[in-house]
Amino acid sequence: MAGCTGIEVAAGGTALAQAVEAAPAGARLCLAAGEHAAGLSLPRSITLVGAEGAEKTVLKGDGRGAVLRVDEDGLAIHLEGLTLTGGVADAGGGLSVFGRGKVVVHDCVFTGNRAGMVGGGGLYAREGLLTVLRSTFRDNQGRQGGAVFLDRVVRAELQRCTFQTNEAESGGALRVTEAVELEVKASTFTGNRSTAGQDGTLRASGTRSRAPQVELSHCDVTDGGVVNGPEIPAQIRLKNSKVPVSWRSVAGVADHGGNAFRPE
Template identity: 25%
Template sequence: MLVVKLGAPAVDQRAAQADCRLLLLGYSSSSSSSSSSFVNSSSANLSRQGIARASLNCSSPAGPVAVAISGRYLAQHAQAFSGVNVHSSDACKAHSSAAYRNSSVEALLHFCSEQPLHLTLLQPVVHGVALAVDGNSTNSGIPALLAFGTINASIVGGSFINNTAGAAVIAIQQAALHLDSTEISYHVGQHARGVHAADSAAVSISNSSFSNMTAAGAVLASNKSRISITASTFINNTLNQYDSKGGGLLQFEDSATGTIIGSTISNTTAGQAGGLTAYGNAKAVITRSNFTGNTAASGGAVGVWASAQVTVDGCSFQHNTATTADGAVGVYDSSKVVITRSNFTGNKAGSGGAVGVWGSAQARISACVFDRNYAPGSGAGVWAQERAQVSISHTTFTGNTADKETAVAVTGDAQVNITSSLFDNNTAGQWGAAVVMGKRSKVTVNGCSFQHNAAKTTDGAVGVYDSSEAIITRSNFTDNRGTAGSAVGAWAKAQARISGCVFERNNASTSGAGVQAQEISQQEH
């Protein structure tokens, strides 16, 4: 199992301490502190860029805090700042790496220090700020609200509402940043995100919320950065900017690493992989988290590409939807996914209602439950194809529905190993209610139980087609139904080897209540 241990960035005990209070109000803000007031007032002045009101007050035993400002937006306000030394933007970002797609970073405020410093922003308020976000309006790259470089910083009780910018917060230059009890909502803009970590930065997020964003994502980790997310919520976000590798709400790319613990990702709408994407050589571990009601073209909740590795443990995937394939989790290219002790309930896709595995990807599924997932095509539970390799153990498939090949569908040159699992009450509108394999695929089934599965035509439980090969050992088939081969059907050039199995009370309306072998298939008891 992939293990990535991340927590809040360590604080250098030798570092100087600084406490700051920040207020940035744009022209679409309101004097009210409620988020609803900001949302309701945004339509009239959202297009007006700049800062209507700003204050920054810092206190540190080590003296004034160094901060760079955007001269374009904050020069007229800087004289009212206290406890800070204001520098030009270049003083802070001169050595920073590109934070997004080889673009530089321009921030309203850029905190950095050549000396060890731990900075705490106490209840910062950034509301209704609109920055230039198109390539023709600024020569300084992607604009952000706040940037942190070469610094250890915390944002506690922050409020970032109704802003237009490239990002609310960017951490670069190996910065260490912690967000606690912070809200980022109604954030929009080109390449807009709530939090972006790049350039080997380390970011931790706890007890925070990201909601109602219309952007490219909520959190992005890139360029060997590290992000940990704990007890946070991501609700009602729409992602309208994405590339061929997805545009998930939580994005891990390049060689970034991350953990998500005890968090909720729900009601995300995206082009690809609604909840989370990982690609490149990224690694992510997701534990005790919920993915509910997310929608995408493929990978409704999670999408994993290239050589990325993702581990999922103790999670819940409910009512996620993909318009084409892989309603909850999509595993692609040469990526690897391990899923343990997780529940997949009511997910839906054209094929691969819950999980789809493609290319040369590998998936290991253990101690999971697939319940009432749906695919109008194939594989309401798990869909493996091309050269995929999948192992399934100690897992229950119950009440899943598909037009054909319902619980587990295998095709292409895929190889699937299923052990100690239960297939109960799955239904196929045509054939193969539990496990079906086709083309040149290979499937082994050992120590499994198939009961009360029903297909409208053939293969009430298991169907073996084309030139595929099945090895079934020490398994029980009870009360399954189909017109022929109500327990096992082997067709065309398929090979089925069956040993040590029990067939009881299976019902076929025409032939093969236990095993049906037809055409030139090879079948052994």
């Protein structure tokens, strides 16, 4: 398949499910352009590549769970050039990561996914390492974290990502809890919405045993506020970012220089 070296997977039917089931650990699957029926658990380390890019390679959920799910510990998962859509899960409609491993996502689109019981309409992760590069989260819905919910002990980096018109009760774009360590770099946030409060962009909170650390650098937040805590706040650092002026007065949000605060 042009641009991809690996096991070729035709679009349609159950080809993807069968390929995932049969692939040895560490396999690289090259997905043809078209729609692939998903709603799959990834049982071993694997790379899934949309050879012709996310716009042409769509993984469609089956309405009963995440589009892709990672439960096992110790896996290395790599997703590239895919659109994940149609996932309906309690946590992580597009991609749900419950295992402690390493997940790398780049040049993917998460759109039209839902997570109504816990959250993370586009993506939910709770353990291990997560890296998301040059990916778009658009029109996802979650109870908490319309686009992304990072929970418990995951260490994550979101770089050059776009968060657009996602919605949640709390944390329209991002929800971060517990001991999460998150770096958001060079990412944009527009039109994300929280139905219950002032946290259209970000809601972060800790527990009495640990609190998250969040850094936004070179980010552009057009609108959408942040709620930190309120009972147990996170440490939120802003660097060289443009954010709404309301962020300045939120306890626990620290100005580390180079920031611009746009009027609301």
